[in-house]
Amino acid sequence: MQIDMKKLSIYITVLLAAALTACNEDFNEGVASPQSYGQEEAAGKITFTATGVDPINLGNVEEESVAVAVFTAPVVEEEATLSYKMKLDNKVTLTVDDKGYVATEDLQNAVAQIYGIRPVERTMNAVLTAYVAVGKTVYAAPAESYELKVTPEAPVIEGAYYLTGSLTFDKAVAFSNKSGDVYANPIFTVTVPALTNSDGVVQDSEFTIQSVSGKKYGTLQAEALEGNLVQKDDANAIQIPAGNDYKSIKITIDMINGTYEVEKLPYANFLWVPVSSSWSPYNSATLSGVDAKLQFGMVSIEKEFKLTASSSWNGGDYGYSYFTTRKGVLPVEGNDNMQVSEAGIYFLKVNLYDDKKEISAVKINSIGLIGDATVGGWDTDAETNMPYDDTEKCWSTTTTLSANHFKVRINKDWNTAIGGSLDALNADGGADNIKLDTPGEYTVKLYLNGRLILIKNNN
Structure with a gap:
C-alpha cells in the first residue's frame, strides 16, 4: 500500500484565544443593566454543562469535523448570540460549533502542538466555554x-530501519537517526561503499529497506534515485546503475512523508579489512569514521589482516610497516601483514594522518554505556553492560535513558570510548559525549560495522 502523502501533512497551528470584552449595554429591555457584571459573575448567571465523548483516533476519522463534547445550549434571551470555544490543557484554544464538533485538522494540530505527532493516545484536560454576546457585551460560561x-x-x-540487498551483500545495515526519537526527527540516513567487483569496478546494485518489525519497503519506480516508498512484500527494489562517477552511496529516508533519496558520492570514507581467511577486500568488513583518515570498527579476526584504501588491492594497502605507533598488532615474518595474538572480535582504531600513523587492535571483552543519561551515571563501576548477540552481530541492551549525555566504552576503558553524535560517531579519545534529546526506555544496539542505533520502546 502506497503511503498517503496528503494524510501525512502535519501543520502545527497556534490558535489565538478570542479576546473577550465587557461593555456597558442593556442585556434586554426590562432587565437592569449588567454594568457590575464581569465575565466571572456572568458565568454564575448562565447555566452551562458539557460532557466528554469516547476516545478519538484521528487516524480513523475521514470527516472534516469530529465531536469533542456533548452539551445543551444555555437558555439565553432571543437577541443574544452563542459561540463556543474549548481550551485543551490550558494551552490551545479551539472553536467548537453548536453541535459540539471541531475541525478535524484543528484538533490534529492542537494535539501535535501540545504533545507532538507520535500516534499514541493523549489525555487532555478540556474546558468548554459558552460565550453569550448581546450587542457589545460578551459573557463567558465555562462548563x-x-x-x-x-x-x-x-x-x-x-x-530502526535496515538496508539490505546486493548493495550490502544481502547483509542488513542499520540506518542512523541523530535524535533517537523518530517522531522528533523522522529522517534516517546510511552511507555505504558502492558495490564493486574484486577489481574495484563499480557494479549495478539494488536495495530494499526493512523495518525492525520486518516490514519491507521498496518503490514503484525501481530506477528512480528519489521518490515515494511503498510498503509491501513484493515492492520493487531500488536500483543503482553502475558508473565511474561515484565511490559510495548515501541513502536518506523520510518516514513521516514516506520518501527516499539516493546520493552518489565521489569519495568513500572507509577502510576495508581483508583477513587471512579470504584476503578479499571487496566483501570484507569496513572501518568508518569522521573522515577518510580517522577510522574505527569492530572486526572478527582469526589471525592475519591488512587494510586497503578501496574495495580492491589496486587502491593501495596498509601493512605493519606503514604504522609508526601500534597497539595489539604483531608483525608477520616474511611479509607486511599484521596479526593478532588470538582469534576474536577486535576494536580496530586507525589514524592515517602523517603525523600519527597509529593503529590499535583491542580484543573486545565487554561493551557498555556510561554517562549521566544512563542509570549508573558516570560511575565507572556502574556501567550499563551490553551483551553480544551473535545472531544479530551486535552488542545490545534495553535500558532507561534520560535526556542527557553518554558514551560507549569498550572494556571499560576511556581509551576505547566512542562519542560524537548518533549519526556521526567518533572513536577519537577527545570526542564529545553523545547527546540524547528524549528520555525513555531504549533498546541500544552497536553493530560490528560501528553503527549505533537507539530504538525507543513504547513510542
Missing part, C-alpha cells in the same frame, strides 16, 4: 472540565 482522549494521526514510525 466543568472533563478528560478528552485523542490519538493524533501519523504514520507508525518504527525505531
Whole structure:
C-alpha cells in the first residue's frame, strides 16, 4: 500500500484565544443593566454543562469535523448570540460549533502542538466555554472540565530501519537517526561503499529497506534515485546503475512523508579489512569514521589482516610497516601483514594522518554505556553492560535513558570510548559525549560495522 502523502501533512497551528470584552449595554429591555457584571459573575448567571465523548483516533476519522463534547445550549434571551470555544490543557484554544464538533485538522494540530505527532493516545484536560454576546457585551460560561482522549494521526514510525540487498551483500545495515526519537526527527540516513567487483569496478546494485518489525519497503519506480516508498512484500527494489562517477552511496529516508533519496558520492570514507581467511577486500568488513583518515570498527579476526584504501588491492594497502605507533598488532615474518595474538572480535582504531600513523587492535571483552543519561551515571563501576548477540552481530541492551549525555566504552576503558553524535560517531579519545534529546526506555544496539542505533520502546 502506497503511503498517503496528503494524510501525512502535519501543520502545527497556534490558535489565538478570542479576546473577550465587557461593555456597558442593556442585556434586554426590562432587565437592569449588567454594568457590575464581569465575565466571572456572568458565568454564575448562565447555566452551562458539557460532557466528554469516547476516545478519538484521528487516524480513523475521514470527516472534516469530529465531536469533542456533548452539551445543551444555555437558555439565553432571543437577541443574544452563542459561540463556543474549548481550551485543551490550558494551552490551545479551539472553536467548537453548536453541535459540539471541531475541525478535524484543528484538533490534529492542537494535539501535535501540545504533545507532538507520535500516534499514541493523549489525555487532555478540556474546558468548554459558552460565550453569550448581546450587542457589545460578551459573557463567558465555562462548563466543568472533563478528560478528552485523542490519538493524533501519523504514520507508525518504527525505531530502526535496515538496508539490505546486493548493495550490502544481502547483509542488513542499520540506518542512523541523530535524535533517537523518530517522531522528533523522522529522517534516517546510511552511507555505504558502492558495490564493486574484486577489481574495484563499480557494479549495478539494488536495495530494499526493512523495518525492525520486518516490514519491507521498496518503490514503484525501481530506477528512480528519489521518490515515494511503498510498503509491501513484493515492492520493487531500488536500483543503482553502475558508473565511474561515484565511490559510495548515501541513502536518506523520510518516514513521516514516506520518501527516499539516493546520493552518489565521489569519495568513500572507509577502510576495508581483508583477513587471512579470504584476503578479499571487496566483501570484507569496513572501518568508518569522521573522515577518510580517522577510522574505527569492530572486526572478527582469526589471525592475519591488512587494510586497503578501496574495495580492491589496486587502491593501495596498509601493512605493519606503514604504522609508526601500534597497539595489539604483531608483525608477520616474511611479509607486511599484521596479526593478532588470538582469534576474536577486535576494536580496530586507525589514524592515517602523517603525523600519527597509529593503529590499535583491542580484543573486545565487554561493551557498555556510561554517562549521566544512563542509570549508573558516570560511575565507572556502574556501567550499563551490553551483551553480544551473535545472531544479530551486535552488542545490545534495553535500558532507561534520560535526556542527557553518554558514551560507549569498550572494556571499560576511556581509551576505547566512542562519542560524537548518533549519526556521526567518533572513536577519537577527545570526542564529545553523545547527546540524547528524549528520555525513555531504549533498546541500544552497536553493530560490528560501528553503527549505533537507539530504538525507543513504547513510542
